[in-house]
Amino acid sequence: MQYPSNIRIVKVPCIGTIGAIHILKALENGADGVCLVGCSEGKCEYSSGNYRARKRVQYVKNLLGKLSIEKERLEIYNISAGEARKFCEVAREVTETVRSLGPIPLKTKAISNSKEE
Amino acid sequence: MFSKVGSVLVIGGGIAGIQASLDLADSGYFVYLIEKASFIGGKTAQLDKTYPLNDCSFCIRSDKHMECISHTNIKILTLSEVKDIKGSSGDFEATIIQHPRYVDIDKCTNCGLCAERCPEEVNDEFNEGLGKRKVIYLEFPEAAPNSYVIDRKNCLHFTEAGCNICKEACMEKAIDFDQKEQNISLNVGSIIFAAGFDSIIPPYYDYDKLPNVITSMEFERIHSLNGPYGGHLVRPSDRKEPSNIAWLQCIGSRDIYHNYCSSVCCMYAIKQAILARRSNKMLNATIFFMDMRVCGKDHERYYNHAKNEDNIRFVRSKVHNVFPVSGTDDLLIRYADEQGNIYEEIFNMVVLSLGLEPSHDAVRLAGNLGITLDKNNFVETSSFTPVNTSIPGIYVCGAFNAPKDISESITEASAAACASSLNAVSKVALPEPFEVTEQKPVPAGLIIGGGVTGMVSGLCLADQGYKVYLVEKTNKLGGHALKLRKTFKGEDVKSYIKELIDKVENHPLIDVCLNSEVKHTDGYAGNFSTRIAISSSTETKNIKHGVTIISTGADFLRTSEYLYGKNSRVLIWFHTDKILSEEPNTIEKANTWVFILCVGSREPERPYCSKICCSSALRNAMELKKLNPDMEIYVLYRDMRTYGLIEDLYTEARDKGIVFIRYKLDGKPEVEEDQDGKLMVRVKDNLLGEDLIIQPDFVTLQTAIVPGNNENLAKLFKLPVDQDGFLKEAHKKFKPVEFTAKGIYFAGLVHSPKPIDEAISQAQAAAAKAVTVLSREYISTNTEVASIDLKLCVACLTCARICPAGALIINGMGKPYIEPQKCFGCGICAVECPVKAISLEHFNNDLILTECEAFL
Known part of the structure; x- marks a missing residue:
């Protein structure tokens, strides 16, 4: 059971803490895609964090559309702590989707030490 | 010492x-x-x-x-x-x-290379033998400690000597065959x-021969996401989706070898049926049961939901045999209904609800x-x-x-x-957490309610050296348990309570406040301050305490059904207790006694089981029979819920000749009186299909347990109340005596109806939780709490609206303030704040951004 090595994990207490700014900055800084992974719907430790995140993802997807960036680069999944297999599957799926889309057109900055494949 | x-x-x-x-x-x-x-x-x-x-x-x-x-x-x-x-x-x-584990826990990184290379496969016990695993294995991906283990019995290194494949594969050199x-x-x-x-390996229903007769634990594994079929509900013989599943209850429970009820099977069978129906909407789920014993908190509601909304079929019948259907892997069940009509039905899969x-x-x-x-x-x-x-x-x-x-x-x-x-x-x-306040927790507990539960909690705390304030509304300790005579095991409740009261009143650390009520409370775990009013005087008392335990108990239903209140020979359960201890003459003269169960419980307006009525009725019936063996005793019931070890009492009662008649909610018994006040009970017997008329001397009603005035309490302490009016715990399964707010716990009948032994263990549990707060050297706050930069804050109050912990309050200046003891650090306010005035320590905006950047 493994997930692709080109995924970088940023830990947060709840996906409700992820703001639009974080997603956009990640894309701007060279990530080709962003995936939010949080608790199952209705099972948020903090009552509604994952719903807020879902709404926010929709909002950012709209922004991406306006910037002519593929919406598929941003995804949100609900995976509980007991579903390691599902997490790996999702990680592979997301990597495949992003890989098929190619590098993000936003890459204006020259990233000298890019680690991407 | x-x-x-x-x-x-x-x-x-x-x-x-x-x-x-x-x-x-x-x-x-x-x-x-x-x-x-x-x-x-x-x-x-x-x-x-x-x-x-x-x-x-x-x-x-x-x-x-x-x-x-x-x-x-x-x-x-x-x-x-x-x-x-x-x-x-x-x-x-x-x-x-x-x-020996043969794998060094500290070195193993769980890469799984060893298992990939391992040549030997055996049945996987974790999956109840439904799948295969390697000899070096991890039981499930999230196992703790998270490290592989070698099954020595099957390992080729030990059986045939010399296999070192896994050892060579391991890059971390974690495998050590020399462990002793x-x-x-x-x-x-x-x-x-x-x-x-x-779990027992069932010797029944050809379980070992028929692959599609499975145990309940096998069903759990089949349905589990990390199970052998990846959470796909299929039957073992041909991996096809079943469209018709039967659950057979009481396998290895309530039989001659196991004269007890396993308590959990009814509920888990319902759960499995619901889950099966969720994964396949067209699936027919049938549960064959004897009595539906769903007596826990919210369990009755779950059962009703399964019956009415999930369309799960419940058949009251004990199935005697399961036959294979030749040419298919299906199974034939032959069963008799209550009237004795024989039916045959074919199912794709049969689940045996195994007892414990x-x-x-x-x-x-x-x-x-x-x-x-x-x-x-x-x-x-x-x-x-x-x-x-x-x-x-x-x-x-x-x-x-x-x-x-x-x-x-x-x-x-x-x-x-x-x-x-x-x-x-x-x-x-x-x-200690990284950041602690300078404050020490107040080494005292406030206990509200002086019943058995409250007294037990109080003694537990006081015996560990903490000061206890025991607040009781009435003028004496003991609560409703004073009305009880014996427990289901036959122990004398009265002398126990007397002893308990004695201990509480004489304990140097327990301060009993009778005729008192809580008027106001404030503070957080480790440091509460509560005002108590004594009803006889106008004076109030302020108490400082570190924890609060609520054990205000419940009440009993004052019913108007079955002529209660009109005829003096219609009694409520505790009147029977009283007659038993005080009026032996009355019992000697009585020829017939009727007990009616589920009075007010399990009805549309009160959809829960009161849990104690069946056992209390049986205990009293047995006592009556002992004092007057010629007395005819009838117990009118809906489901006999003698769960767990109480089943013994039920068997004994039937042996003694007590008559049990089941009635349905739509065919309740009728109690009438003639001009002389003599009682007559009319009930439809389901076995005979005819009305029975009983002329009893007394009728005892086992009336429902109803919540006390919890609304008020909930408002005072800001606690949630459930749909039935009992207090609601933080998590039904895993946090049964806690609330989401720290430092406040509850126990006893204020949680849900329950017998005295369960109330006592809850009381002890609440005390254990309380000690985890009181024993700290300093009041701890969460390490990750949000804080507000008031210079940036524009007081839009978005944060106060969305905070799930209720930790954000608006102070007198019209600005928000975060109570660090309440905040659980989810960071939702930080991200919602439009001017980014709120930040979460260790997870602030810059940190996440830097992390996003640094990784790329």
């Missing part, structure tokens, strides 16, 4: 053992947790979802596992067995054998048995130690000391005590932690 040494030994790393260890460790005791498997979690780890929330409870459960693994006060010994225990309370000498069995000797002050249960047997290894060990076991091999305990075994210093919790579900096991585990902590005194330092 003899010298007390050491720490606590917990035997069994299932959910009960884990909870007991955590509570002890959090109160500052050192714990050795002994588990025979290679991982902790026990049977609960094999379950997929839990009732009644259908929760994928893994999130909470894995939290507990991780907490246990990483706790500095807990030493976990996996693959270990207790060989012998010597000594006495306060000074036990335990000999433990630890079998170790004998460990531990000196402990007390011992908790949390050995749990074993006490763990065989534990029975052996307990036998060697001389712990008294009952005739079913469960540990014998008294209703008044529900976690004490016959040997002082050795305690029991979970399914080894009596069959019980997860939430009851957790409650008992906490209770055992509380009881055992009185014997072990070697306190160790508690790990």
